[in-house]
Amino acid sequence: MKDRPTRNPWLVLLTLCLGQCLVLLDTTIVNVAIPSMTKDLSAQVDDILWVSSAYTLAYAVLLVNAGRLGDLYGQKPLFLGGVAVFTVASAVCGLAQTPGQLIVARVVQGVGAALLTPQSLSVISKIFEPERRGVALGVWGSVVGAAAAIGPTAGGLVIAVLDWRWIFFINLPLGALVFVLSMVVVPRLPGERRHSLDWLGTGLVTVGLFMVVYGLLEGEPHGWGRVLGPATAPELMAAGVLLLVLFVFVERGRQDREPLLPFEVLRDRNFTVMSLVVWALPCSLGAMLLLIMIYLQSALGMGAFTAGLTMATAPAISVFVSPISGRLIDRFGGKYVMIAGFALFAGGIGYFAVFARADASWWSLLPGLVIFGLGMGVAAAPPGAIAMRDVDPALSGAASGLFNMSRVGGQVVGGAVVGALLEAQLAARSVGLSPQTAADRAALADAVRVTYLFPVLALVVAVLVTTAARRPATVARVRVPEPQPTGTASE
Structure with missing residues (x-):
């Protein structure tokens, strides 16, 4: 039966956000399980780094073609296929008995994530009118940022109550829920034109x-x-x-x-600028979450649940800040909102680069988590809203894929750089991820603090590049009513 075009766009947005949350929770939730996985699977540091990087690498390199496939066969079938592949691969991840098996299953998970992700932005760009598109994209970006940050807290709770394998098994009911909602809610949109790969x-x-x-x-x-x-x-x-x-x-x-990299899209200055700077957000967020979970558990000796609960301060703050960010984006276009968010983001990470020592207490780390949470809430929404706002809907599939490839590519390369820097710092201090003495814990904390400097530098560069963005042509000039169904931002 043909889908009705009159479907509530905010309900569609909610469903798309749930699907994207499924993907991003699994991107960061793995960080809190690193000590448990290392011990249970007898894995080395580079094995565990590949558990994360194999997923994000497969995710990144397939995003643009997945956007093209959405234009060719429709966004809804690709979204549903991505959810199905991701969910089945999650079950295989939970059953893995060796690092190699887990890495292969994570690659398949990345394929599923790549299939569904670009369809979200493409559908949002098509079903919302220009005057509401900024708010919708802002909501999507805010939910995405919060989901990525909540991962370690959720992972800590799951590991404390059950086992690290359940960080993958919980995707089964969640994936089934998203699949059913997508079947019912997401419309089948006609393609603008035929595409080749x-x-x-x-x-x-x-x-x-x-x-x-x-x-x-x-x-x-x-x-x-x-x-x-x-x-x-x-x-x-x-x-x-x-x-x-x-x-x-x-x-x-x-x-x-039909190029994979359409220069027509790149002529939109805001899209190009945002595609260049968006890599800094997942790069910095991923680095922060990886390093802080290692630091809290290995250097300070916290359990997985306590570490996740400590980290929960940042996403809790971001959830309250994100709606304000969404309103400011719709009114001012997002450029200065994004710069402020990047600056706060860098300040929070910089705090840990100075104060994350082996004798620190959780309350002494609280100011850094507060600043980090503020930055997360402010900076998560603007990139997608600025990038996609003036893109021709006919190119939304390719643009969404390209934008997301840049975003996830930043996560891949950033994670690899942070991993390499951390390994080098650990080797220089002759310490591993399971320190036995106070001196080893101090050396581990020092290694983490030095590694924090990379995401700070990445965010500083991103601030400078963001100054080249301009006010979007379709910034809303009118006050729009509230509330809207997602509960995270005003319409």
């Missing part, structure tokens, strides 16, 4: 990104020597960068043949 571009960006990430993750364990055949880690990374540059040149020559 750019296999050459896909191959170049996939292999290039893989080589960069593989070199970063495997470089330290192999002493930055040979990591793949005769190739050393720096050589592999350099080759990956060259392939990514080649990808851009190849796409330039394919602009009349």
Whole structure:
């Protein structure tokens, strides 16, 4: 039966947000399980880093083509397929008996996540009128940011009550709920035009990104020597960068043949700027969550639940701040809101770079968590709202895929850089993730504090780039009524 176009767009938005929460909770919830997984699976540091990176790598490199597939076959079928693949792969993750099995299952999870993610922004861009699109995209961004931050708290509770495997098993009922809601609520939207897939571009960006990430993750364990055949880690990374540059040149020559990288979208200055700076948010958030969970559990000796509860301060604050951010975006366009959010974000992480010591108490860390939560709540919504607001709906699939590839690519590369820096700092201090003495705990805390400097630097660069954004052409000039069904922002 054909879907009715009159369906409540806010109910559709709620369903899409739930699907995206499913993906992002699993992106960050793994961080709190690192000590448990390391012990249970007899894994090394680089094995555990791959458990996270394998997921985000598969997620990132398939996003643009998944957006194209949505344009070709419809957003609803791709969203449903992504939810199904993700849910089944979650069950396999929970049953894994070795690091290798878990890594392979996480790759499949990443495929499912890639299939569903670009469909969300594409559907939102099509079902909301321009004057409400900013608020809708702001709500989506706020929920996404909160979901990613809540992951460690939820994971700590699950591990304390059950076992690390249940951080994957809980996806089964959640995935089933999202699938059923999507069948009923999400409309089947007609495509604007037929699309073909750019296999050459896909191959170049996939292999290039893989080589960069593989070199970063495997470089330290192999002493930055040979990591793949005769190739050393720096050589592999350099080759990956060259392939990514080649990808851009190849796409330039394919602009009349359905390119993976449509330059027409990049002519929108705000879309281009946001696609460049959005990598800083997941990069910094992922780094913060990974490092703080290691620090709280390994350096301060907290249990998983206590560590997750401590971390809950930040997302709790962000939930209250996000609605304010959404209103400011709709009124002012989001540029200065985003700069303020980035600055707070950097301030919160910088606090930990100074005060995260082995003898710290949880209350001494509270100011950093408060500042971090404020930054999270303010900065989560603007990028998607600014990027997608003036994009032609006919290009929404490609634009959504490209924007999300940049966002998740930042998470992949940022996680790999943070992992490599942390491994180098741990090796320099001759300490592991399971310190036995007070001196070892102090050395671990020092290693974490130094590693925090990378996400701070990333956010400073993002602030500078964001100044190039301009006020969107469709910023709302009127007051719109409230409330709206999601309960996270006013309409």
